[in-house]
Amino acid sequence: MEEQAAAAGSINPKHQALIERLSTRRSATTTSSDSARPVADFLSSFAASKLSIEQSLSECRSRADMDQIAASISSLEQFLAHNSYHLPSYELRSCLKSISDLRSAFDFASSSLLPRKKFSFRNKPQKKEEEPKNVEASTEISVEPSSIDKISSLLVRDGPGFRNEKDTTLVKDFRQCDVGQGEFTLSDLENCRVYLKGTVRALFFYRIRNCQVFTGPVLGSVLIEDVSDSLFVLASHQIRIHHAKATDFFLRVRSRPIIEDSNRVRFAPYRLTYEGIEDELKESGLGEETGNWANVDDFKWLRAVQSPNWSLIPEEEWLEVADISQFK
Numbered sequence: 001m002e003e004q005a006a007a008a009g010s011i012n013p014k015h016q017a018l019i020e021r022l023s024t025r026r027s028a029t030t031t032s033s034d035s036a037r038p039v040a041d042f043l044s045s046f047a048a049s050k051l052s053i054e055q056s057l058s059e060c061r062s063r064a065d066m067d068q069i070a071a072s073i074s075s076l077e078q079f080l081a082h083n084s085y086h087l088p089s090y091e092l093r094s095c096l097k098s099i100s101d102l103r104s105a106f107d108f109a110s111s112s113l114l115p116r117k118k119f120s121f122r123n124k125p126q127k128k129e130e131e132p133k134n135v136e137a138s139t140e141i142s143v144e145p146s147s148i149d150k151i152s153s154l155l156v157r158d159g160p161g162f163r164n165e166k167d168t169t170l171v172k173d174f175r176q177c178d179v180g181q182g183e184f185t186l187s188d189l190e191n192c193r194v195y196l197k198g199t200v201r202a203l204f205f206y207r208i209r210n211c212q213v214f215t216g217p218v219l220g221s222v223l224i225e226d227v228s229d230s231l232f233v234l235a236s237h238q239i240r241i242h243h244a245k246a247t248d249f250f251l252r253v254r255s256r257p258i259i260e261d262s263n264r265v266r267f268a269p270y271r272l273t274y275e276g277i278e279d280e281l282k283e284s285g286l287g288e289e290t291g292n293w294a295n296v297d298d299f300k301w302l303r304a305v306q307s308p309n310w311s312l313i314p315e316e317e318w319l320e321v322a323d324i325s326q327f328k
Helices: 002-009 013-029 032-059 063-086 089-113 147-155 277-283
Strands: 161-166 169-173 183-190 193-197 202-209 212-228 231-253 258-260 263-269 310-312
Touching (some): 063 089, 212 277
Parallel strands (some): 169 193, 183 202
């Protein structure tokens, strides 16, 4: 009991409320006997991965080591997100705290490995004759790429997706390809309009700039990393948004959306239609509007007052319901 109280005290109030709501929902639909084995299997795998990451952190000696550890932590976080609905409240809370602790340890280790900037100056005029260049004596400022870009680049998954596109329209109908019920990745898109029809298991977004994205139902999670000046129309069971700015989200979501390290993001209800979407939403467990689009959890805002990082879009600014039936 003391361990549970200590773990609970390390989770912010909004996070605590989220866990309690998930617990209530799960208790109405599952029994302890049905879920005991999957939970035990998950916890065993989670603990092994956590131990491996901790060991890697204690032994890391280079940026290459840190890059691999960053990818491992993100994979573990995704693993937890995909299994969160099956976990008892205390176990979910403990796993969330473990990931938070790993990220803190990673940040500390990473900062200690950043190279120092090198400065040197030439005060003497150059001679007319060619002389061998002294690399150490040249004026040089070495700047490490931002940690956000480094870590974000590691998260991009292989497999089906749209990548490295600019100034174009991208269309995918999951009902007409092998991707249906699988995962789909969108990364490094700029000034694009994206239309995704049909059902997919998970969506991943990385480095999206000035884009408009319209998607059908997602059975599991949507993970968004490093987006700006864009618009997303999404329907999913879980949506997590990291490093977003100046972006609007029109959502239908079963659980409360989560934002981290984001600002000037706004939310409104889902505004999308195409032939067959109502049946797809029902079959995906997203047929009913829960209102959770308006209940956003900002994991980096610990105060009881409203987070200044997000707001609701005034109704007069809502999109007209977008019909993307013509895009094939």
